[in-house]
Amino acid sequence: MSAFFEHLGxxxxxxxxxxxxxxxxxxxxxxxxxxxxxxxxxxxEIYSIPSLALFALxxxxxxxxxxxxxxxxxxxxxxxxxxxxxxGLQNVDKSILEAGTGMGMSKxxxxxxxxxxxxxxxxxxxxxxxIISTTGIATIAATINAGGLGKxxxxxxxxxxxxxxxxxxxxxxxxxxxxYVLLRLLEKKTKKYSAYNQTPRS
Amino acid sequence: xxxxxxxxxxxxxxxxxxxxxxxxSFGVEEGEFVTILGSSGCGKTxxxxxxxxxxxxxxxxxxxxxxxxxxxxxxxxxxxxxYVIQQIGLFPHMTIAANIATIPKILKWDKKRIDAETDxxxxxxxxxxxxxKKRYPAQLSGGQQQRIGLARALIADPRVLLLDEPFGAIDxxxxxxxxxxxxxxHQKSKRTYLFVTHDIREALKLGTKVIIMNEGKILxxxxxxxxxxxxxxxxxxxxxxxxxxxxxxxx
Numbered sequence: 001m002s003a004f005f006e007h008l009g010x011x012x013x014x015x016x017x018x019x020x021x022x023x024x025x026x027x028x029x030x031x032x033x034x035x036x037x038x039x040x041x042x043x044x045e046i047y048s049i050p051s052l053a054l055f056a057l058x059x060x061x062x063x064x065x066x067x068x069x070x071x072x073x074x075x076x077x078x079x080x081x082x083x084x085x086x087x088g089l090q091n092v093d094k095s096i097l098e099a100g101t102g103m104g105m106s107k108x109x110x111x112x113x114x115x116x117x118x119x120x121x122x123x124x125x126x127x128x129x130x131i132i133s134t135t136g137i138a139t140i141a142a143t144i145n146a147g148g149l150g151k152x153x154x155x156x157x158x159x160x161x162x163x164x165x166x167x168x169x170x171x172x173x174x175x176x177x178x179x180y181v182l183l184r185l186l187e188k189k190t191k192k193y194s195a196y197n198q199t200p201r202s
Numbered sequence: 203x204x205x206x207x208x209x210x211x212x213x214x215x216x217x218x219x220x221x222x223x224x225x226x227s228f229g230v231e232e233g234e235f236v237t238i239l240g241s242s243g244c245g246k247t248x249x250x251x252x253x254x255x256x257x258x259x260x261x262x263x264x265x266x267x268x269x270x271x272x273x274x275x276x277x278x279x280x281x282x283x284x285y286v287i288q289q290i291g292l293f294p295h296m297t298i299a300a301n302i303a304t305i306p307k308i309l310k311w312d313k314k315r316i317d318a319e320t321d322x323x324x325x326x327x328x329x330x331x332x333x334x335k336k337r338y339p340a341q342l343s344g345g346q347q348q349r350i351g352l353a354r355a356l357i358a359d360p361r362v363l364l365l366d367e368p369f370g371a372i373d374x375x376x377x378x379x380x381x382x383x384x385x386x387x388h389q390k391s392k393r394t395y396l397f398v399t400h401d402i403r404e405a406l407k408l409g410t411k412v413i414i415m416n417e418g419k420i421l422x423x424x425x426x427x428x429x430x431x432x433x434x435x436x437x438x439x440x441x442x443x444x445x446x447x448x449x450x451x452x453x
Contacts, residue, residue, distance in 0.1 A: 099291025102254055102364075103305055104281030105356065117295045 004171050006161025007148035010066065010138045011131060011175065014073040017122045018130060021074060022081035029086060030111065036086050043079035051076070051137050055144045069146035073137060077130040088119025120190040128183035139168070203267065205362055205394040206230040206253060211262035213248055222248040223259070224418035230411075232267075232361070235388050235395045237409030239402060239441075245418040246398045250364045253396070268363065276370075281305060283357035285361035288370040290347050292339035298350055299322075299335040305358045323353035328383060345376035353383070365397040369404070381408060393453045402445040406430070414438055 029036045062068040142150025156164030207229040214221040222245040240247045251257045255276040321331040327349035369377040406426040416423045422434035433439040
């Protein structure tokens with residue numbers, strides 16, 4: 001059971017740092033669509049590097065355990081989060097932004113009061129993907145001593161203990177499924193809330 | 203008092219062969235309802251978007267009640283100017299009441315004042331507050347939405363109101379009604395309105411003065427009667443002919 005909570009801890013911490021970092025990056029990317037495309041492209045390349053290779057690459061720099069595992073997981077999440085956050089923010093109708101700017105909303109007011117609420121379904125979808133992806137990749141972090149459910153899976157593999165492998169897998173699936181269901185509900189709720197967007201009447 | 207003054211304003215957009223505004227100078231007295239008429243691409247929208255600094259001129263100066271608008275923070279300047287656009291741009295995730303109260307909330311009015319003024323604005327644009335306050339923009343017709351756009355722009359009682367083809371996407375019957383209401387609101391408020399349109403009948407009906415533009419230049423700036431009686435040049439005369447207004451004093 002301790003491995004389960006260890007795993008939850010890794011996912012939770014990674015997510016917290018990932019969202020904070022992605023939000024800051026997105027704030028700057030709002031200035032330019034070009035910079036957004038380039039940034040998303042760079043992170044998509046990073047996302048395609050196998051996790052084991054990236055762990056191995058960073059161990060000499062950051063050492064074994066969580067110190068390497070969490071930065072790598074955060075790095076992977078940036079692609080999922082930034083892509084979804086920016087899609088949501090950029091899809092807000094230009095005329096709405098023009099009206100807001102024209103009536104005297106500052107850039108910060110426009111982002112927090114208009115763009116973010118309207119982008120919420122897309123933002124939550126990004127977070128949902130990030131949780132699922134982190135839950136999976138974090139198991140591989142056990143190979144560099146970061147703990148979590150990967151530990152059970154690895155020792156199960158080493159000792160040919162099917163029981164352990166199945167348990168480890170089930171617990172992983174529980175985390176991912178719980179996150180999926182919860183955030184899907186939240187996503188639907190925010191969608192309903194901004195659904196008025198989609199059905200104009202004339 | 204001169205509400206808005208342009209002095210030798212020039213603006214040319216990148217990738218454009220000719221200037222959107224070509225050395226434009228004119229003044230608008232406080233309380234006037236100036237309609238700005240021209241075909242698309244003539245620079246009329248560029249002109250009013252410079253007043254609230256959505257665009258900056260390449261050269262020349264713009265004054266608002268005698269003060270150069272460059273000397274003020276753009277965001278602060280915009281809060282004193284009402285702005286209504288053709289696409290309306292209501293915030294779809296906010297109720298009608300929240301939409302109208304956008305600027306008062308930013309200006310931190312107290313709640314009582316916001317509620318009272320929101321109701322007053324809804325009545326001003328002929329919508330029953332109790333019926334509409336809690337609805338969302340998409341539950342309203344196009345004409346009703348633009349009434350909210352107008353209420354949102356008027357709530358902080360701006361001394362200048364900019365309207366960029368506000369009724370351009372509204373059906374003929376409702377446009378007529380909205381025009382009459384806007385005219386009545388202007389007459390009661392004595393504020394300065396600048397209204398962009400490409401509809402000559404609308405320009406002549408609403409304006410106390412009309413600016414006719416073509417290719418970044420002002421061709422004529424005069425009261426509607428004078429434009430009909432004495433078109434400044436052939437372009438204006440032809441424009442009147444297309445609307446079959448020549449000789450008839452009333453639009």
